Amino acid sequence: MNAIEVRNLTKRFNSFTAVDHVDFDVKKGEIFGLLGPNGAGKSTTMRMLCTLTRPSEGTAKVAGYDIIKEDARVREHIGLVAEKLIMYNDLTAWENLRLYGKLYNLPEDKLEKRIDKLLKFVRMEKWKHKRVGTFSTGMKQKINVIRAMIHEPEILFLDEPTLGLDPQSTVEIRELVRRINIEQGTTMILTTHIMVEADMLCNRVGIIDRGKIVALDTPSNLKKLVSGTDTLTMEFEIPNLTTELLGNLKSVDFVVSVLQEDATHVKVRAKGEDSFDRLLDLIRKNNGKIKIVKNLEPTLEDVFIHLTGREIREDTKKASPRRRPPWGNENERGRR
Numbered sequence: 001m002n003a004i005e006v007r008n009l010t011k012r013f014n015s016f017t018a019v020d021h022v023d024f025d026v027k028k029g030e031i032f033g034l035l036g037p038n039g040a041g042k043s044t045t046m047r048m049l050c051t052l053t054r055p056s057e058g059t060a061k062v063a064g065y066d067i068i069k070e071d072a073r074v075r076e077h078i079g080l081v082a083e084k085l086i087m088y089n090d091l092t093a094w095e096n097l098r099l100y101g102k103l104y105n106l107p108e109d110k111l112e113k114r115i116d117k118l119l120k121f122v123r124m125e126k127w128k129h130k131r132v133g134t135f136s137t138g139m140k141q142k143i144n145v146i147r148a149m150i151h152e153p154e155i156l157f158l159d160e161p162t163l164g165l166d167p168q169s170t171v172e173i174r175e176l177v178r179r180i181n182i183e184q185g186t187t188m189i190l191t192t193h194i195m196v197e198a199d200m201l202c203n204r205v206g207i208i209d210r211g212k213i214v215a216l217d218t219p220s221n222l223k224k225l226v227s228g229t230d231t232l233t234m235e236f237e238i239p240n241l242t243t244e245l246l247g248n249l250k251s252v253d254f255v256v257s258v259l260q261e262d263a264t265h266v267k268v269r270a271k272g273e274d275s276f277d278r279l280l281d282l283i284r285k286n287n288g289k290i291k292i293v294k295n296l297e298p299t300l301e302d303v304f305i306h307l308t309g310r311e312i313r314e315d316t317k318k319a320s321p322r323r324r325p326p327w328g329n330e331n332e333r334g335r336r
């Protein structure tokens with residue numbers, strides 16, 4: 001059985017369609033990624049699946065329950081790490097976690113044990129009675145993640161889990177996502193606009209653009225969609241490296257860049273292998289030698305460009321330590 005089955009899921013805000021007849025399944029035990037640029041409809045899709053907002057059309061089954069007719073049952077089986085951090089800075093890690101556990105009516109003794117186990121899981125036992133306001137953004141995000149796991153959900157939703165984190169914390173949160181999936185067997189669905197994150201974390205990725213899923217497969221299969229557009233990076237040693245020769249190298253079809261390293265070394269980048277023979281001819285005629293040839297595999301960015309003709313711009317969301325407010329409301333949307 002699938003953990004999530006999405007059918008024709010649509011969300012309109014007045015005349016604007018934010019999520020446009022989306023279909024996909026998430027298999028039990030997998031990490032599924034929704035990858036897309038700003039405003040693609042990732043969070044809106046997540047919010048509908050978590051029963052925080054009702055679809056305009058279509059529906060979905062989450063953990064076997066209908067998100068419209070059985071919304072309360074859905075909520076019992078899922079945990080959500082929302083885009084915004086929702087935590088009381090003046091309370092300790094334990095108090096924050098306990099408060100949340102109470103919302104799930106967990107009995108006191110069970111809750112106590114569960115909190116200890118989760119704090120141990122993220123190696124934060126020592127911080128149990130420290131105020132969350134004193135934590136780094138990465139530590140807060142760890143608490144945010146384990147809080148969503150307090151009632152042992154079988155499916156965990158993470159909306160841009162590494163957004164606004166420093167590089168070190170980003171690595172740690174990705175590692176945590178993997179560990180939860182492997183060690184607890186939790187099905188995970190996460191959104192991201194970061195290609196490498198989707199590539200390294202997810203078993204399968206749905207690329208979403210303007211409310212539509214434009215491709216869905218494993219990262220390696222998605223990259224096969226653009227095979228043949230690999231980038232070749234080559235370094236040549238040429239005793240007599242003239243400006244004329246540099247120009248000739250540049251004019252070979254599919255050559256992207258020619259960079260002179262020093263008097264006798266040049267780096268050439270080319271799209272596709274077709275250019276290789278012609279470059280070799282030129283190099284040999286000039287008594288040159290090949291030093292390095294590297295084939296750079298296509299990335300999910302290349303796939304996105306191939307499918308949409310546009311780039312997912314990384315710089316649309318610069319990491320900002322202030323992005324997550326000390327206190328937020330899940331129903332209140334922060335506009336960027």
Ligand SMILES: Nc1ncnc2c1ncn2[C@@H]1O[C@H](COP(=O)(O)OP(=O)(O)OP(=O)(O)O)[C@@H](O)[C@H]1O
Binds near residue numbers: 036037039042043
């Ligand atoms: N409550 C709302 N009212 C009106 N429009 C909305 C509302 N929520 C989202 N939208 C619009 O729907 C579109 C999809 O938004 P959504 O937040 O789902 O995108 P996203 O893929 O999560 O993007 P981001 O990278 O910014 O988080 C956007 O154009 C957004 O402005």
Ligand SMILES: [Mg+2]
Binds near residue numbers: 042043159
């Ligand atoms: Mg979003």
